Amino acid sequence: MNTGHRLIRWLGAALCICALLTTGVHAQSSQAPIKIGSTLALTGPLAATSLVHKVVGEIYVEQLNKRGGLLGRPVEWIVKDDQSKPDLARTLYEQLLTVDKVDLLMGPYATGAILSAMSVAQRYDKILVHHTFGIPSLAKYDKQFPAWSLGPDPANTVPTTVFNALAASPKPPKTIAVVTSKFPSVHFMSLGAREVAKKRGLNEVLFLEWDFGNLDYGPIAARIKDAKPDFLWVGAIGLEGNQLLEALNKIDYAPVEHFYMYPAPGPMSKSPLAKNALSMTVFEEHPPFSNAPGAKEFIDLYHERAAKAGIPDTNVEVQAAASYTAWQILEAAVRATNSLDDAKMAAWLKANRVDTIQGKLRFDGPSNYGDDLMRVKQVQNGRWVTVYPKEYAAPGATLLVQ
Amino acid sequence: MTFPSATLLAQSALSGVFIGSMYGLLGMGLGLAWGLLHIINLAHFGFAFLAAYLCYQLASVGGIDPLLTLALIVPLFFALGVAVQWLLSRFAVSPLNSLLATFGLTAIIEAGIQYFWTADFRKLESVYSGQKLRMGGLFVPIPELLTLVLALLLGFGIWAAMRYTNLGRALRALAEDAPMAAAFGVNRRAHALLLAGVCGALAGIAGVCLALSFTLTPSQIYAWVGVVFAAVMLGGLGSPLGPLAAGMVVGVSEAVTMAFASPSWAPIVSFSLLIALLLLRPGRA
Numbered sequence: 001m002n003t004g005h006r007l008i009r010w011l012g013a014a015l016c017i018c019a020l021l022t023t024g025v026h027a028q029s030s031q032a033p034i035k036i037g038s039t040l041a042l043t044g045p046l047a048a049t050s051l052v053h054k055v056v057g058e059i060y061v062e063q064l065n066k067r068g069g070l071l072g073r074p075v076e077w078i079v080k081d082d083q084s085k086p087d088l089a090r091t092l093y094e095q096l097l098t099v100d101k102v103d104l105l106m107g108p109y110a111t112g113a114i115l116s117a118m119s120v121a122q123r124y125d126k127i128l129v130h131h132t133f134g135i136p137s138l139a140k141y142d143k144q145f146p147a148w149s150l151g152p153d154p155a156n157t158v159p160t161t162v163f164n165a166l167a168a169s170p171k172p173p174k175t176i177a178v179v180t181s182k183f184p185s186v187h188f189m190s191l192g193a194r195e196v197a198k199k200r201g202l203n204e205v206l207f208l209e210w211d212f213g214n215l216d217y218g219p220i221a222a223r224i225k226d227a228k229p230d231f232l233w234v235g236a237i238g239l240e241g242n243q244l245l246e247a248l249n250k251i252d253y254a255p256v257e258h259f260y261m262y263p264a265p266g267p268m269s270k271s272p273l274a275k276n277a278l279s280m281t282v283f284e285e286h287p288p289f290s291n292a293p294g295a296k297e298f299i300d301l302y303h304e305r306a307a308k309a310g311i312p313d314t315n316v317e318v319q320a321a322a323s324y325t326a327w328q329i330l331e332a333a334v335r336a337t338n339s340l341d342d343a344k345m346a347a348w349l350k351a352n353r354v355d356t357i358q359g360k361l362r363f364d365g366p367s368n369y370g371d372d373l374m375r376v377k378q379v380q381n382g383r384w385v386t387v388y389p390k391e392y393a394a395p396g397a398t399l400l401v402q
Numbered sequence: 403m404t405f406p407s408a409t410l411l412a413q414s415a416l417s418g419v420f421i422g423s424m425y426g427l428l429g430m431g432l433g434l435a436w437g438l439l440h441i442i443n444l445a446h447f448g449f450a451f452l453a454a455y456l457c458y459q460l461a462s463v464g465g466i467d468p469l470l471t472l473a474l475i476v477p478l479f480f481a482l483g484v485a486v487q488w489l490l491s492r493f494a495v496s497p498l499n500s501l502l503a504t505f506g507l508t509a510i511i512e513a514g515i516q517y518f519w520t521a522d523f524r525k526l527e528s529v530y531s532g533q534k535l536r537m538g539g540l541f542v543p544i545p546e547l548l549t550l551v552l553a554l555l556l557g558f559g560i561w562a563a564m565r566y567t568n569l570g571r572a573l574r575a576l577a578e579d580a581p582m583a584a585a586f587g588v589n590r591r592a593h594a595l596l597l598a599g600v601c602g603a604l605a606g607i608a609g610v611c612l613a614l615s616f617t618l619t620p621s622q623i624y625a626w627v628g629v630v631f632a633a634v635m636l637g638g639l640g641s642p643l644g645p646l647a648a649g650m651v652v653g654v655s656e657a658v659t660m661a662f663a664s665p666s667w668a669p670i671v672s673f674s675l676l677i678a679l680l681l682l683r684p685g686r687a
Contacts, residue, residue, distance in 0.1 A: 043512075043513070043516065043521070044621055045619070045621040047516065047521030047620075047621070048520070048521040048522040048523060048619060050521075051520065051521060051522070084621070182666055208664060208665055209664050209665065209666045210660075210664075210665035210666050210668075211665075211666050211669065213625050214665065214668075215421060215625060215626070215629070216417060216418070216421040216653070216656060216657060216660075218413070218414065218416075218417025218418075218420070218421070218657065219413075219414035219417050219418070219656075219657045219658075219660035219661050219665065220660060220665050222410050222413040222414050222417065222661065223406070223410060223414075223660070223661065225410075226406070226407060226409075226410045239523055239617055239619065242523075242525075242617060243617065246617075247417075249532060250532075250534060250541060250543040250546075251413060251541045252534065252536075252541055264523055266522070266523075267523045267525065267617070271525075309520075310520040310522075311520070311522060312520075312522050312523075
């Protein structure tokens with residue numbers, strides 16, 4: 001009898017505990033989620049790169065919810081397809097704020113769409129963290145925060161880093177050809193490269209511009225071959241760099257030293273024609289970058305999810321890292337201010353540094369840009385490795401010259 | 403402006419001929435359907451890219467020689483062309499509405515390609531990639547040469563068929579005066595389906611050539627529309643050789659402009675030439 005009573009008591013207590021626990025869990029999960037809204041170019045010409053940002057966003061939100069969400073509430077990411085159209089991005093951000101009633105915004109992919117989102121954020125006085133804005137001088141809104149660490153004057157600082165790397169190489173170039181797409185975020189950088197090259201005494205043997213969407217790179221390749229530069233600066237975005245390399249190969253020419261502004265990272269590193277090609281980076285899958293807190297876990301998760309999403313190149317590099325950084329910035333602002341108040345978060349970000357997988361970021365410079373964290377990377381044995389500056393170079397890697 | 407060397411000029415002109423043959427090959431089926439069937443088939447570009455992706459899949463995953471994929475692609479796209487024509491005639495779609503309907507079909511094809519192959523870039527690495535002939539100081543890439551040869555063979559072949567066979571005469575008669583041709587016993591429906599099938603097959607062949615020479619991405623479909631339309635209008639509707647010749651004029655004028663001046667001037671020069679030719683050519687409407 002006593003044993004029976006005791007058993008009933010234990011069962012009762014266990015039931016009460018279960019009920020309490022269930023109620024607690026239920027209370028937590030029934031709290032309205034914090035909604036973060038953004039668009040991405042899930043279709044259209046920018047879709048290939050946008051898919052990287054989608055995978056990263058999903059990973060980050062999942063990790064965030066595993067850590068208990070934000071302010072004790074789960075986080076829900078609402079992402080809409082802007083079809084690679086900045087005008088549509090504007091409408092969708094308006095919709096996110098007025099119809100979906102999102103609490104926070106995350107930037108879309110690419111400069112044009114970010115500019116559209118920025119104007120909507122400004123109208124509603126919302127904070128906008130974005131990952132891939134390429135023209136800092138156009139970022140006039142005081143509550144926008146960049147994760148693409150170009151610094152406020154990239155047309156000067158980025159080419160300076162590239163030319164410093166070349167000057168430190170075994171065979172510094174004496175002549176340069178600057179060929180560039182007129183795509184806005186690469187064109188101004190190429191013009192900056194011309195100025196920096198001139199100041200450093202490099203002899204410009206060729207300058208060419210083409211319209212974005214050009215189909216025939218044959219004549220451009222023929223002119224490069226004719227000019228025989230020591231160093232080829234290619235202001236290319238996406239596949240343009242590969243297309244130019246293929247056209248150069250068709251006329252049996254391989255550039256001596258060559259740099260590409262924003263190449264499609266996977267196709268370029270995998271192309272046998274891109275041997276020793278240079279580009280810029282803020283993160284690659286090797287130390288010291290991979291030593292950043294959380295970087296290793298992110299790299300492993302990204303490999304798995306990117307493969308599942310059908311992305312041919314599953315390495316974490318600039319795009320994925322900038323995307324992850326943007327989420328880190330937003331999370332840091334919410335946690336530090338313990339609120340969703342846009343003004344408080346913006347003020348905190350301007351006054352503090354944020355730890356990210358790129359390093360410590362600050363937002364107290366012109367247009368809220370901090371340091372130019374761009375480093376020089378090179379295609380070596382079919383993969384990108386950072387080669388300059390030395391302290392960020394992959395173990396044992398140095399800049400190779402043909 | 404410095405005068406380019408003879409080699410540079412010749413290499414650029416050669417590049418223009420090659421890209422022009424691609425414009426012409428893509429424009430051939432489009433122009434025939436437009437001129438003879440009064441269908442402005444924008445899905446022609448979608449079909450070409452679908453064929454390019456199929457070629458990529460069969461060659462890179464299946465290990466088949468890209469040119470051998472034509473054995474499957476040509477009949478498949480012939481059937482697709484027939485099916486689209488059957489649908490358009492079944493619902494008596496007008497030429498203007500055919501533009502809208504086939505634009506919609508192109509968007510569906512683009513979405514389908516993106517679903518199966520993702521939006522990422524795909525490059526067919528085949529035995530032909532990177533192969534080239536050397537003629538003096540000039541280089542002739544094999545994939546582009548194959549496109550040129552195919553475009554010329556098809557252009558002249560279709561031209562001869564249109565001119566010297568009863569089938570060709572019947573098709574031209576239908577385009578000229580369909581009721582009168584029907585009164586002489588020409589089966590309008592069957593001839594239209596056959597021609598649409600040929601146009602579909604031409605799109606398939608153009609797609610294989612695209613896969614041989616270009617890196618593929620679904621949104622690239624639209625990059626070709628403007629310039630190929632220009633070649634078709636300049637070359638004349640319903641003509642197989644016209645778009646080829648016009649494509650080469652556009653391609654060479656762009657390439658030579660790039661050799662002399664900034665490549666960004668190329669479209670201005672080629673489209674100015676197009677406007678001038680349209681205004682000045684004899685017998686303009």
